[in-house]
Amino acid sequence: MLETHSLRTGYHGGTVLHGIDLTAERSSVHAVLGPNGAGKTTLLHALAGLLPVGSGRIELSGTDVTRLPAHRRARAGIGLVPQGRRVFASLTVAEHLKVAHRRRPTAWSPARVLDLLPRLGERLNQRADRLSGGEQQMLAIARTLLTGPHVLLLDEPTEGLGPGVAADVLTLAGRLAADGLAVVLASPRPAQVLPIAGRVTVLAAGRITAALDGAAARQDPARILAAVAPPRPTPQELP
Template sequence: MRLETTGLRAGYHGGTVLHGVDITVASGEVHALVGHNGAGKTTLVHALAGLVPATGGRVLLDGDDVTRHPTHRRARRGLALVPQGRRVFASLTVAEHLTLVKASGPWTPARVLDLFPQLAQRRGHRGAHLSGGEQQMLAFARALLAQPAVLLLDEPTEGLVPALAKQIAETVASVRDEGTAVLVTAPSLDSATSTADRVTVLTGGKTGVSADGDTVRADPGVIVAALALHGEATPTE
C-alpha cells in the first residue's frame, strides 16, 4: 500500500497548520518526518487518519483519493494510527485491549504478545497501572491487530527510556520488513528515526529538506541544520 499526499492543507477552527504538504510512503518503507513542536507533525498524521479534515490538496492510498473519506473508511483500507500520548483505556486490562480489534490476519493477540513479552507478563493489569513504555507497547500492539498496510506513528518514543525506545525502533523495522508502509514522526533525529529509509523535515506546516536514510546516517548535518534553522517554531500542532 502506498500513501501519498499532494498539496495537503489542514488546520483547526479556521486556522491553517499544514500549508501544502507533499509526502510519499511506499510499501516496505519507513519514512521519518522530523520537526520541532509546532511544525505540524500531529496535525499531519491526524489529517491522514481522517481525524482532521483537509481544506486543500489530496490524500491518496494506492492512487485512490480518500481525502474526503471518514476515519473508519480509511481504517478499512488498512490505515492505522498509534497516537502521541498512547491513549490506552485506563480501566481495561491488557488482555481486554487486545480483544477490541477482531484479528483476521497475520497479526494476532498471541503474536503481538510474543513481540512485546513485557505485555504478556502484564496481561491482567489495567491500562492505568502500566508504565509509559508499557502503554506505548499496548498502543502499538492494538494498531497491529488492525492488520495495517499503512501505519502512522506519532512520536512513538516520546518520554521512553533509551532501552524501550530502542525496542520500539526495532519493532518499527520489523513491521516495515513485512511490507507495511510506516510514517513515523519525531522532534529530532533519534531512535525513532534510526531505521528510516527516508527522512524529511517538516517546518511551518511545509515539507522541506528530504534525504534517504543511509545518507542521513552517514552525514546527518543537512537535517540537523534544517532543524536548527527552524528551532523557534510556534506550537500550533
C-alpha cells in the first residue's frame, strides 16, 4: 500500500532520516518505534507531504507520490493524525466533523464515524477544549477518517493518556486496520503497541535499527525494548 525507498530528509539542509525503507500493508498496523528525537514525526510528516523529501521515493499503491503536495497526498488517501492531536479549542465536536467532511463522497460519513465512536456523539456540542485527552484523540482520528484515507498515520496517539484510554485508542487503531486500512503508528512505548503490531520498525537517530514482523517482535520483546530505550546518561551526566 505505502512504501518508502531510501527516504532521506531533514531540516534546513541537515539530514534527520538517513535512508528509510519501509512498507505499510493494508489491514495491518506498522509500528514505528523509537525514543524521542529518533525521527518518527519527521518520517510521518515526510509521508504526509508536510516536509519535502531530500532523496528517495514514496509510493502509494505503486504510484510515486514523493513530490505531491500535502493536500494532494491527502486526497490520494494518506491521512495524518498529528502528534498532540491539534484540535481547534473553540470549535465543537460537530463543527470539527462538519469542517472535515468532504463534499466528494468517501467511505466515511459523519454517521459512520459516530457509529464507531459513540462517545463523540454524546459530546457533539462540546468545545474541543472541554473534552478529555482521550476524547480529543478520538476527535482527531475522526476528523482524519472523514477525509477517506487508505493509509492512516497516527503520531503518538496515546501520548499523555492514562492506561485505560490508551488501550481504547490502540484497540481502535487495530480495528481500523482490521477494517482494511494500512495504519502506521509512531510511538516511544513498545510494550503498549506490540500487541497490535503486524510489523515493527525501530528507529534510532534517523536510522532503522530493527525491522521485523509483529509476531517475531512479540516473541522477543526484550530486544525491541532494548532497541527503543533512550540511551543511558553517561557517568559525567549523572548528578
